[in-house]
Amino acid sequence: MIHHELRRKLESRVLPHVQTPAQYVGGERNIIVKDHRKLRGKIAVGFPDAYTIGMSHHGLQVLYSMINRRDDWCAERVFMPWPDMEAKLREHNLPLYTLETFTPLNEFDVIGLSLQYEISSPNVLTMVDLGGIPLDAVDRTMADPLLVAGGPCCQNPEPMADVFDVMVTGDGEPALPEVCELWLSLREEARLPDGTFVTGEEGRKQREDALARVAQQLAFAYVPRFYEPQYSDNNRIGSIVRTRDDVPETIAPSVISDLDGMPLPTEPIVPYVNCVHDRIAIEIMRGCPHLCRFCQSTVIKRPLRIREVDTIVDAALESYRSTGFNEISILSLSSSDYPHFAELVKRLHEVFVPLDVNISVPSLRVNDQLRTLPELL
Incomplete structure (x- = not known):
């Protein structure tokens, strides 16, 4: 209407x-x-x-x-x-x-x-x-x-x-x-x-x-x-x-217990104009295993929850087919801390390189994963 x-x-x-x-x-x-x-x-x-x-x-x-x-x-x-x-x-x-x-x-x-x-x-x-x-x-x-x-x-x-x-x-x-x-x-x-x-x-x-x-x-x-x-x-x-006695004293956060079971947006809107991020974003993990005291996100995103590799790859492929974007970004607070990081990047590489689609891996911590990342990409 x-x-x-x-x-x-x-x-x-x-x-x-x-x-x-x-x-x-x-x-x-x-x-x-x-x-x-x-x-x-x-x-x-x-x-x-x-x-x-x-x-x-x-x-x-x-x-x-x-x-x-x-x-x-x-x-x-x-x-x-x-x-x-x-x-x-x-x-x-x-x-x-x-x-x-x-x-x-x-x-x-x-x-x-x-x-x-x-x-x-x-x-x-x-x-x-x-x-x-x-x-x-x-x-x-x-x-x-x-x-x-x-x-x-x-x-x-x-x-x-x-x-x-x-x-x-x-x-x-x-x-x-x-x-x-x-x-x-x-x-x-x-x-x-x-x-x-x-x-x-x-x-x-x-x-x-x-x-x-x-x-x-x-x-x-x-x-x-x-x-x-x-x-x-x-x-x-x-x-x-x-100011009212009938409202709670404390507020508890809303929490998704099963992130993998929460559907991803596989038909994202494709803008008419250039945006800051002209790409597909797939959230692979919510939370962070390190719990650094100086970081707000690691506190408010507790507990750590992940999506399975198959879920991520399937959603990325479906999103590509519905949009035609030439870049896919895996999204999390610290992507290299994803427990199946090497397997995920390898699978994405196998699926999307033949389609001329780039894989972007932001939010990387300086750890052992960085040694293998150039090979994986």
Whole structure:
């Protein structure tokens, strides 16, 4: 279900006047477009940075394909527009929209944004504002989408606590569907007989009670409005005080126990424009065996989990057939620590060299594997 009127306005008033308009029109190979009238729920999965950065993020492709495997939900993409595009949207009073159906953000049930680095925080504010959603979480009612954050920055949630309704800790694959389903049921409970929602102070209170139920039922969901940091004399957080007694004191991360059983996105979207990573990415391992104390990732990605060699090679070959990319990158915190590293690289070499496809092996630790890597490649 395409929003044709918004699309027509964009094509006539906006896109001819911005740089690289291809990043704003959707329609790429392997995108998934569904009829909203036949769905139970809709989520916009976004990355608070430019299209060329967000489309290079493997996690977005994972969540996009995972949600869209379901018949009753759709996932659509949204990214931060460049300043010229933002100015044109504001000039013509047009909302930020998703690339699949040109649907404004405020028409979705859930909006999920990935917080990978702190400097993307101002972009979050711009996207929420352009999407027609109140910036402060406490000003929203059940008529507004649920704003969810995930990613490493959720380990230090307070800088963005006023903006997000829920911040998810741990693995997103098992957590996001649970958040979506619970919020959809809470929204349906709150809906009036005519299909609308209560507004004003009563509507805000109703949303607060719904978010309390999210915090109570989902152990990995941090709802910032219910936790107040207490600062010490040196401006560090000394403690966190709950503002409601019925929400949990501690938050436990969401964890995938069987990474090998979690499907990989084997039909990734092929962008129209050059992106930072124009290649297929295959996650081979999550976590790291070394547990270095200075590394945040090794702490938040525990425990160590791997995918089997056959799973990786089959997914890489299927991804190549559906995209035509000429490079495959194996992805992990420390690829050379993958326990079957030599076998994996040898198998990938055997399969893809005849197809003129390069194998990229980033994230290498200086260890014995480096001695054999030139031979293997």
